[in-house]
Amino acid sequence: MSRARLRALLAALLLACAAGAAAQAIDPLPFRDHAQELRFQHLTQQLRCLVCQNETLADSNADLARDMRHEVFRLMQQGKSDDEIKQYLVDRYSDFVLYKPPLQPNTWLLWFGPLLILAAGAVVVAVNVRRRARAGASGGDAADGPAPDNNTEDDW
Amino acid sequence: MSRLLPFIGFVLLAALLGFGIWWNTGHDPRTVPSPLIDKPAPDFALPELDDPSKTVSKASLLGKPYLVNVFASWCYVCGEEHPVLMTQANRLGVPLVGYNYKDAPGDAKAWLADHGNPYSVVIADRSGRTAMDFGVYGAPETYLIDAKGVIRYKRIGPLTPEVIRQQLEPAIAALKKEAP
Structure with a gap:
């Protein structure tokens, strides 16, 4: 004080x-x-x-x-x-x-592994976002299943 | 499919972590692989423990393969390894050079008198300076050096009957085959 x-x-x-x-x-x-x-x-x-x-x-x-x-x-x-x-x-x-x-060939995985995982995550996110955008644009396909199913997906 | 995605992610992650555990139980993560395998052993010239006026050098040992066993009287694990050397040293068919590492000569001699001496000759590196050239970072360590003075095998930690049977003996046999 x-x-x-x-x-x-x-x-x-x-x-x-x-x-x-x-x-x-x-x-x-x-x-x-x-x-x-x-x-x-x-x-x-x-x-x-x-x-x-x-x-x-x-x-x-x-x-x-x-x-x-x-x-x-x-x-x-x-x-x-x-x-x-x-x-x-x-x-x-x-x-x-x-x-x-x-930084040499046998440490490439060590150095760039985290980047690879980040890239994999980005791909998953991009695919998901695109699929959801498409589903939203088509106004909810019948193939997408009933409404409750969509709700559980939103929780993720 | 997309509902399975988190589950697949979980399985992948679990597999990765499981692999990490398996990998680390399979080998000792503290063991540092020596970069000197298949490279010429460093030049050394060290006094004999029993008679410091005599020197043993890399040049004087050239011509036939030999083992170098790093030990010290202060090294607890060396005491565990010692009985194995006592019984197996004669069977290996190559001379076993004792490398007394950072030890007081009196302690080393008393220790060998107590436990027995399996070595054909014992050299003393009191300062540990030469040991650094060998990449020694703890005792016991054992090196197999071929007739040309090249390090062919290194064991970090104690030699056990299993290690001798599974690693050391095949390595010695390979040397014998090379130069009949």
């Missing part, structure tokens, strides 16, 4: 954010500068921990995740680009290590 309370709430929120940021820095690595650290955070957030498979490398506390973070860091020190580092891990751990699946 009051301004003071709002301010306290805001402070608490900020503190919570700070705690979150601290939790992410699981192990301190000797970054050259802040930009490199940000790049490291960004990159490890796109990579999957193989042990706890719904966590990113950045978030995971697993032993292997720590090793892989160190490996990513080592490759960064060698001047490898983000894509090169990703490829390095994909070569060893398959595409699964990437959180975002790449």
Whole structure:
């Protein structure tokens, strides 16, 4: 309500954010500068921990995740680009290590499957609408059955 | 017909979800298929557990097929797998190389002394750095590497008598047929 309370709430929120940021820095690595650290955070957030498979490398506390973070860091020190580092891990751990699946023939169904289902739904709707429009235009065919039947159809 | 449509939709959806359940019970969704199958094994050179002054490398093992079994004393499932290796390792007809993964040498030696040592040689990767080249993400894992140093088969999880009979033995037999 009051301004003071709002301010306290805001402070608490900020503190919570700070705690979150601290939790992410699981192990301190000797970054050259802040930009490199940000790049490291960004990159490890796109990579999957193989042990706890719904966590990113950045978030995971697993032993292997720590090793892989160190490996990513080592490759960064060698001047490898983000894509090169990703490829390095994909070569060893398959595409699964990437959180975002790449667009390639064996993932087409994954990427476009939802669109296919949407299209199928659209076809069903279009057919239904057209049939109903035709039935309405002809003033209700005898073939369409008795009136109560039409009512149950409207419920759908 | 049009009244049947929702029902057909329901059946299709149920079939799709049922397929999903069947698919996921048929295989372990946590298993990550290795992209290294039928690719050359990574170059490695690791010290022996018993005598760190000696090194075992990919080059030194070339010439005949061998198995690499990733294990660690801290790995619970390895303890379940171990009796199987103890009884079956000799029957497989290929050397079994023990790959001690991220383990303290003392712990590993004590563990092998306790449980028995089925390996023809044990190499130690304390940092886990080489294991990353192999795509190891947990123990136990087992690799079958052919005489040319190509990874031909990988088992993620413990070797059981069934897995050995149904997967590993046919894979070894295929290698033998290839190079008489």
